[in-house]
Amino acid sequence: MEILQQLFFYVVALVAVISGLLVVTCRNPVNSAISLVMTFFCLAIFYVTLHAPFMAAIQIMVYAGAIMVLIVFVIMLLNLGSAVAVRSRHAVTGAVVASGLMLFQVLILLKKGSVSVVKGPIDAAQVEAVGHTELIGQSLFTDFLLPFEIASILLLVAIVGAVVLAKREV
Amino acid sequence: MIVSVYHYMVLSAILFSLGTIGVLTRRNAIVVFMCIELMLNAVNLTFIALSSYLGNMDGQIFVFFIMTVAAAEAAVGLALMITFYRNRESIDVEDFSLLKL
Numbered sequence: 501m502e503i504l505q506q507l508f509f510y511v512v513a514l515v516a517v518i519s520g521l522l523v524v525t526c527r528n529p530v531n532s533a534i535s536l537v538m539t540f541f542c543l544a545i546f547y548v549t550l551h552a553p554f555m556a557a558i559q560i561m562v563y564a565g566a567i568m569v570l571i572v573f574v575i576m577l578l579n580l581g582s583a584v585a586v587r588s589r590h591a592v593t594g595a596v597v598a599s600g601l602m603l604f605q606v607l608i609l610l611k612k613g614s615v616s617v618v619k620g621p622i623d624a625a626q627v628e629a630v631g632h633t634e635l636i637g638q639s640l641f642t643d644f645l646l647p648f649e650i651a652s653i654l655l656l657v658a659i660v661g662a663v664v665l666a667k668r669e670v
Numbered sequence: 671m672i673v674s675v676y677h678y679m680v681l682s683a684i685l686f687s688l689g690t691i692g693v694l695t696r697r698n699a700i701v702v703f704m705c706i707e708l709m710l711n712a713v714n715l716t717f718i719a720l721s722s723y724l725g726n727m728d729g730q731i732f733v734f735f736i737m738t739v740a741a742a743e744a745a746v747g748l749a750l751m752i753t754f755y756r757n758r759e760s761i762d763v764e765d766f767s768l769l770k771l
Contacts, residue, residue: 502672509673513681520685523708524692529700536704539685543711546678550722555730559714562737567707567744574748575700578755587695595694603687610679620726639727640734647731651738658742665749 509549516542529575533568540564551624554632678719685712699751699761703744710740 515538522535540563547556587595622635640648685708692705714733721729755761 506673509677513677516681517684517688520688520708523701523704524688524696529698529704532701532704536708539708540711543715546681546715547718549673550678550718552718552722552730555718555733558734558737562741563707563711567741570744570748571700571704574751577752578700578761580698580700580761587697592695595691598694599687599690602690603683606683606686607680610676610683616724618724620724622725622727635727636730636734639731643728644731647735651735654738654742658745662745662749665746666752 512542512545516546529580530572533572533575537564537568540568551627552632554636675719675723678715682712682715682719685709685715697762697764699754699763699766700748702763703747703751707740707744710736 519535519538519542523532523539526532526535540559544556544559544564547553547559627635689705689709689712692708693702696702696705714736717729717733717736721727721733751761754766758765
């Protein structure tokens with residue numbers, strides 16, 4: 501059973517990494533967008549295996565639904581071709597070296613360090629019993645009420661800003 | 671050996687690095703924007719993996735707020751790109767040089 505669990509993880513992780521690579525390398529922005537949706541779905545699968553089903557649903561609805569529809573809509577609206585839009589060879593090498601170095605540092609940190617073991621009260625059994633949405637809601641509307649209200653104001657500002665920026669001059 | 675929190679952290683680090691490569695190498699502003707979304711998602715995976723591992727709900731609330739900010743960013747950023755395209759007929763990040771001295 502554990503072997504199966506690990507196999508599942510590696511298969512989904514492989515799909516996530518390959519589609520992430522395609523986001524970066526595809527010439528056509530539409531292909532990049534489709535690959536990004538694939539990555540979002542893989543991450544949603546991971547959220548389910550991490551006992552966070554509400555987050556998986558939100559991931560699919562908000563990211564793969566709303567945000568990607570917006571991006572694809574803008575790509576179609578601007579009618580972008582698949583022109584070669586990559587920087588010079590030096591810039592690409594520099595970027596790959598820089599982010600490879602960053603990945604290397606993070607991997608060393610993960611290998612040498614250890615995760616804190618101050619465990620909280622919530623485990624998989626409680627998520628099963630109470631329900632993930634209810635747990636999120638309890639936390640969101642008690643401890644994080646002020647950030648929640650601020651997020652609503654942020655969304656209002658974003659709506660007004662988007663309309664003001666994108667509308668034609670009257 | 672069962673799937674541990676380290677597996678998720680390594681995967682998240684790989685996805686974040688891929689996003690960084692995309693932001694630094696691509697010139698199409700929309701693709702750069704999608705790479706930023708990829709980086710945000712890598713961070714979300716870290717938050718949820720650690721939240722689930724430590725038995726604490728706060729990480730998932732953070733993911734909730736990151737998604738809110740990403741949605742706001744998508745709306746405003748894409749509106750900016752439409753405006754820019756209308757003025758310059760291009761969304762190449764090399765052309766975003768209005769403030770350059």
